[in-house]
Amino acid sequence: MTRKLYIKTFGCQMNEYDSSRMADVLGESHRLELTDDPESADILLVNTCSIREKAEEKLFSQLGRWNKLKKKNPDLLIGVGGCVASQEGDAIWKRAPYVDMIFGPQTMHRLPNLLDEVKAIKIQIEKVGRKNAPKDRVIDISFPEIEKFDNLPEPKAEGPTAFVSIMEGCSKYCTYCVVPYTRGEEFSRSFDDVITEVAELAQQGVREVNLLGQNVNAYRGEMHDGNIADLALLIRYIAAIDGIERIRFTTSHPAEFSDSLIEAYAEVPELVSFLHLPVQHGSDRVLAAMKRGYTVLEFKSKIRKLRKIRPDITISSDFIVGFPGETDEDFARLMDLIAEIGFDHSYSFIYSKRPGTPAANIPDDLSEAVKKQRLSILQARIHQQAMKISRGMLGNIERVLVEGISKKDSGQLMGRTENNRIVNFDGDKELIGQLVNVRITEALPNSLRAELLHSDSDQQKLSA
Numbered sequence: 001m002t003r004k005l006y007i008k009t010f011g012c013q014m015n016e017y018d019s020s021r022m023a024d025v026l027g028e029s030h031r032l033e034l035t036d037d038p039e040s041a042d043i044l045l046v047n048t049c050s051i052r053e054k055a056e057e058k059l060f061s062q063l064g065r066w067n068k069l070k071k072k073n074p075d076l077l078i079g080v081g082g083c084v085a086s087q088e089g090d091a092i093w094k095r096a097p098y099v100d101m102i103f104g105p106q107t108m109h110r111l112p113n114l115l116d117e118v119k120a121i122k123i124q125i126e127k128v129g130r131k132n133a134p135k136d137r138v139i140d141i142s143f144p145e146i147e148k149f150d151n152l153p154e155p156k157a158e159g160p161t162a163f164v165s166i167m168e169g170c171s172k173y174c175t176y177c178v179v180p181y182t183r184g185e186e187f188s189r190s191f192d193d194v195i196t197e198v199a200e201l202a203q204q205g206v207r208e209v210n211l212l213g214q215n216v217n218a219y220r221g222e223m224h225d226g227n228i229a230d231l232a233l234l235i236r237y238i239a240a241i242d243g244i245e246r247i248r249f250t251t252s253h254p255a256e257f258s259d260s261l262i263e264a265y266a267e268v269p270e271l272v273s274f275l276h277l278p279v280q281h282g283s284d285r286v287l288a289a290m291k292r293g294y295t296v297l298e299f300k301s302k303i304r305k306l307r308k309i310r311p312d313i314t315i316s317s318d319f320i321v322g323f324p325g326e327t328d329e330d331f332a333r334l335m336d337l338i339a340e341i342g343f344d345h346s347y348s349f350i351y352s353k354r355p356g357t358p359a360a361n362i363p364d365d366l367s368e369a370v371k372k373q374r375l376s377i378l379q380a381r382i383h384q385q386a387m388k389i390s391r392g393m394l395g396n397i398e399r400v401l402v403e404g405i406s407k408k409d410s411g412q413l414m415g416r417t418e419n420n421r422i423v424n425f426d427g428d429k430e431l432i433g434q435l436v437n438v439r440i441t442e443a444l445p446n447s448l449r450a451e452l453l454h455s456d457s458d459q460q461k462l463s464a
């Protein structure tokens, strides 16, 4: 019988990507099949994220639920991976001694070996008893970055879009963030490896790649001649790969948003007119306390340059409200920046103390009520702006990549615009994987409706 794997993922896109790689490596090594049902699984993995508040609480309540399953089925194996695993290490066993393995974001490629080790330990425990066994569980939270990229399984396309990890870690050390401690310093994958992976994905039908990294525009990949390529150069080469029609990248840092990257927007039409650029705040005083490494003016100047090249570009961001010491005036500056840039749908959070970070020691006398009020003002504004952008698209002819069947209506197709909006429209299933032109007919809060104009192949026939 096929053994089943269930993975619970918390957090960001990097974690989603890592979870699908975990499924790939274990599928290849142990023929494990992914399941949506933890109760029917033989192995339960949780991929944690420590960026947001209550990460540990979320983890331990998840583990508590799984422990009940383990009591019913003692052969069930439980593993904890990701940033909380890296941060907490063997302390996880104090609260959850029934966890069989702990691995970090940089050691997920070693999962097959870790799993074998756990199984060997179990057999030994059965023979000699837990007390006499030299080990009763395994942990590997080291940072072997090079190895991680070298041991990824062959890329497998799962539809017309694909994530490609090009760098890992972060060396920015913002005062509120744990990523540099949990994922290690920035490390870029080799240029040739990335190009090869994208070319293979393109051959398998991928039309859009999303280049991933905690600080993706800090990419500095070694080329075969020893030169170092930045993200802009990598994008130019990827755009030249047959079949690749759209390029996205996530997540960027404003301080690394170089002129060469801005120029790429002028020269590479495959680079979508959408940018997620986390500014975090709109007050220089708060940005300095966060140690973000740029001022509001510098951020605005980069956006101005970019908009000169792509006036229609949609920009989204991340915001933290209620950073320790944030005054009414700081918050007003943040709101001014939001209005001035006209940010689209964005991620926004109330600051939460991460143990071991410098900001955790800054006195914080702002009440929770004020923080919540600021967050809701900000989110209402962002929602308003996002709706304005969507309504502004009414009647537009948009090129969308058809990703599959609509989740709302199985008789419709679902595509995505360059500016990351889901569009539902009537069309033939054969269009999945193609870029088609649609006319936007309705703007809803989280999606658009449209009518299909014609597919790329029709377009070619028309112009022939």
Ligand code: SF4
Pocket (backbone or CB within 6 Å): 170, 171, 172, 173, 174, 177, 178, 179, 180, 214, 215, 253
């Ligand atoms: S840039 Fe700052 S916020 Fe982003 S991952 Fe690095 S340290 Fe964290």
